[in-house]
Amino acid sequence: MLDIRLIPVLSDNYVYLLRDGATGAVAVVDPGEAEPVAMVLDDLGWRLSHILNTHHHADHVAGNEDLKRLSQAPVIGPEADRHRIPTLDQGVGEGDTVRVGSRTARVIAVPGHTSGHIAFWFEADSALFCGDTLFSLGCGRLFEGTPAQMWDSLQKLRALPDETRIYCGHEYTAGNARFALSIDPDNPALQARAAEVERLWLAGKPTLPVTLGAEKRANPFLHADDPALAARLGMAGADPVAVFAETRRRKDTFRG
Template identity: 60%
Template structure:
């Protein structure tokens, strides 16, 4: 499955997908129709599927125009059916949806929003995590609780290490600056930040990342790690308490 990054707004990523075997073309979280349509025209592709992780406008703002233009099928969360216009296929946790020769499993990941879902294409080892799991970070808790988000992140970190993560925003460098404040002795994190700095200097994306890399370097996946717990003065505390403190610190971080 081919995945093409389409930048939008200040730091969003929209993803155009193509299943080579069938020729089906999809898009994930098209907050803006214009750059998606430009990419489709450049490649001579017709859109067939629209995948939505959550209801925020920077992820769904282009849906109506793209659906009207291509008659594409809109796929999203059953829990958000009342907040996603033009929804054709409503899915919940554990449901599967077919995209050409590919099949995606839906994973419910509430926290950033109450109805947030992720799409995991198991055979392609590809995850579209929206604003739940970021490279070196996680989404703000606008509608969910820390316990919900921690459970959601545990579900995602249990996927295969080689799973590629395509998230909703280019936040890696700022997330990494925070991560170093709560995980300062992590040599893998230090090395990764050097690589991230080099990529951003060339204005290149830091996405995709992988589950394996995030498990080693993302503090929000490591709330049950003794090193992270010790660094923030919560050794032996329940993981959800540690996660809550990490999220609180990140919300007020100005580095």
């Protein structure tokens, strides 16, 4: 199994280090800052061999250049964003694979938050690095994509095995829980997850990773095709894309 380390950076971002024990290969996912990553690498005695980007936003790629200079590690990210990730060495897209030592990730195209967004799924390690597409109890804002694109992307991720662990780009779970409870207050799985999140938050601990199975039960953004959610939104019989769009609209204006 991959040895996965979570590194908080900036105000609420997470960067991930992945080490393959069989070969010593080490990848970093979405380095929004270089210095915290370099410090952890030094502390652990690990040498960086791969830099993985899910999308082009600065809080996910700003550390690329410095880490590449320190390690000579190639930057691997969405081919569709080649013009927006100047350090990119290897562009990948839907169905491609990326090897980190003996471990293999499948690339999944998940446009919506950005037009070129991808996720890295290490199936044998039950680990999904999904950037800002899927959050615990939430999903990313639609900066470049459409509701239809994002709903399609979320359905792709929802179809992965329940035991898949979600490693997303931000610590947004507490705020997401408050919104989710505002539109799905009687969901026992959501209630339990919200209570767990509050305990972790008060203890100063990360709320991630979380299993996809838990998200399938509690995350309203994965329920746009559930007639019960549509009815609660006053949209009985509506198309799931319309239900998703309304859920996202409400989250964008939520002040709870």
